[in-house]
Amino acid sequence: MAEADGDSVPMSAETAGGSVMANFLGVNRGVDSEALPGISGRWSVKGASRGTTSIDLSACKSVELSDNEVHSMVHVQASSSSGIGSEAMMSQPQGSEAERTTSPASTANQAASKDGGKMQQAPDSNSSRQPYVPCKVCGDRASGYHYGVTSCEGCKGFFRRSIQKQIEYRCLRDGTCQVIRLNRNRCQYCRFKKCLAVGMSRDSVRYGRVPKRSKSQEDQSVSSTDSSQDQSALESRQLAIYDVILSISQAHHAHCAVTDDKIKSIPRKTATLLQMNKLQIPEGRSVFTQEELERQKMLMWQQLATLVTPSIHSVVEFSKRVPSFSDLSQDDQLILIKTGFFEIWLTRMARMFNRNDNVLLFDDGSLIAREELDIVYNPAFMTSMFELSAGFTMLSLNDTEVGLFTGIILATADRQGLSDPQGVERIQDRLIEALRLQVSRNHSTEENLFAAIIMKLPELRTLGSQHNEMLRWYRSRWQQVELPPLFAEIFDIPKSAEDAQSS
Template sequence: MHDEEAWRSMGSFSPDPHITASPSAVETQSTSSEEMVPSSPSPPPPPRVYKPCFVCNDKSSGYHYGVSSCEGCKGFFRRSIQKNMVYTCHRDKNCIINKVTRNRCQYCRLQKCFEVGMSKEAVRNDRNKKKKEVKEEGSPDSYELSPQLEELITKVSKAHQETFPSLCQLGKYTTNSSADHRVQLDLGLWDKFSELATKCIIKIVEFAKRLPGFTGLSIADQITLLKAACLDILMLRICTRYTPEQDTMTFSDGLTLNRTQMHNAGFGPLTDLVFAFAGQLLPLEMDDTETGLLSAICLICGDRMDLEEPEKVDKLQEPLLEALRLYARRRRPSQPYMFPRMLMKITDLRGISTKGAERAITLKMEIPGPMPPLIREMLENPEMFEDDSSQPGPHPKGSKGGGLSPPSSAYPWCLMLCNAPAGCMLPLCPILLPGQGGGRLGPAFLG
């Protein structure tokens, strides 16, 4: 870095135009500084080129812990050894590790590090050496997390992982249905997609309920946040299961669809936008913890319309932002720009969600029956679908967040969010709790 700055400063140096140098002075200068004006016409030595990373085959930054490796695998191995991490493979302990898949299975990645010759002892020696040195500003050790933030990160990461299996945990399967050409809508694919999307929404609600502080918000605010962010999180989740080599995306049951099939399943004109976003996520190399934290930040956001207590929501979001900032910086000490880049993806996700709401209007005309209720509530304002299932007449009082009762259009969310042990506090809530007869869907969704 210092060499580069020195070269830049020399290159930008401008001599005084009023001073005329004599030929002898020029000759003296050219022979006294071989770096600036080489006396020999021989070319400079070529830059040192390292073999690709032995672990993931990405571009190597040098030899670390005994082998040629990239910064990512170097840091992963160091953290794993220093913290005595114990990982689990959810498949057959033979996951393929490359620069695209390396964050999907930590167990197999660590085993690959050992197989190619990375040394535990080299990590220990390196750590002991650093203890004797003064901590430098910007080093990973300077981004210490408080016990409270460590606990928050653990809870959010666990909530994400237990409601969203990683790609290496899934047994992929494909279908030949309309795989080669785009059509307006493949009803078979739509039926399958709508079934899986409904299950994904339920998992997102489960994820939300496990976030510290979320269930402490009013039911109305929980519903407002979920309705506003559910499509954002759904898109983020599915885009992390993008496989660029095959240009496919994989759902939670393992169903893997190519770009054409995603279009025909109902994405329509939204398809290429979603795939482009998935491609933009790849360079960030987000792990499960970062994806979970970013999802939580998407959800718990005080700028959503119709919130009863936006300040309370903002206060819940603050530690999530700090946790992601410190975690991302500690994980990538030489890449301070990663945290703001991750946050920028929230803006992209909101843009996709806006397009998704527009797509819902045309999709309603293409499907033969009513839109599944949870998808309907996720995609749009209920007024778009009044002729499907909404009851005539005005919404209940307080439907815009000003009263105790959520709007009638939010009843599917209530079914999943209500945890009242002894009766619902919302006068107009339609949920019948266990022991009160139970609703048609109530007992299945009560947490």
């Protein structure tokens, strides 16, 4: 492959078609439920080690799980202790007895009274004394504040079961099913997404009846509200953005080895690259000769390549699950992955740079000391990497926000050689909007955080270009080292004399 300055990597259809990367992109595209014969009207719910349970429903597509308010759900598994019970699955009204009834009785109970010899009617649940405050999710009568919003008993119970049992729902339609009282049990995916869209959160613990003031305000604000509002353009757009957040959240958790939960279980090895390669400065000398230094540099880089290669696999798999990414041509997909990989890898690994100990920790527990990285690259470049990593870590982003940001890096429309930059830009615009929404919800008091995140993009771009320039030295010495094929391809390292001549 031809070497390019900066982050440009010229690609050709012939090159893409026969590459290791192309083979990765050519599999596991995901399943379009509507393309499968006989699957229409089926709903799948996955549970840990229990296979897949399908139930006849008339809706559903695919669900991923969202940010920190449903963080426990992103691992796509059901609680091992309880499994997936019928209460979360059956196409019957769920929740309390109040939900299993329809609307309050329309006929009034008559109470006899001796007052003036007249019969007095008992107050009706729909009377003016009890204003109708709708559930934010389905429009049924709200019973109070549950998980941060006014909601009915049914939606309260549904949301509670969803986050406790860690259920993954799927929508076999387009993910925009209407959620109203009469059909709220039809598509659990869209119902759960609606719960999140209106603001339900496991971290919101305000419960109780709706106060009179709120009832009055709600009554005035929703007096003209009906089910048609569910179809408004604004709500549809917001729900579409939540779809992006859900998709990216699950993709990131499934295909990133350094999420918050996974980092906690990483073993800590003591050996560094020098020790793993058993290269030590000979006794009686304090420095390496130039030849020894170059040999050591190549061997350490080879070891580094082995440690980085699993991340290439994970970024490729992550990219396949970025909404609309697979709609791009394979050539464009390859260009975006190759030119964006180092920036994505550095973003993911930011929290693994330990400035106190001056080491970089990998997900298998391997350590690389700062002085070793100085040899593999150079001290100035490594100073920039450590500083950027420290600055990014200080932003305190959660895993979903990191996933959205890496998606934005992936969908950079000005990479050289793209045939459809407009299509790439549309993907990035949706991801930016999703990140903006996510940050506003999770960091409402940090007004400048979103801008600070976006400002990291040019810093990463600069480091990516510098890294590509430093690879020239290794490309010219490709015969001295054996690299994993995927690593060699992602960074355009020749694997044969023919490759070297064309670069």
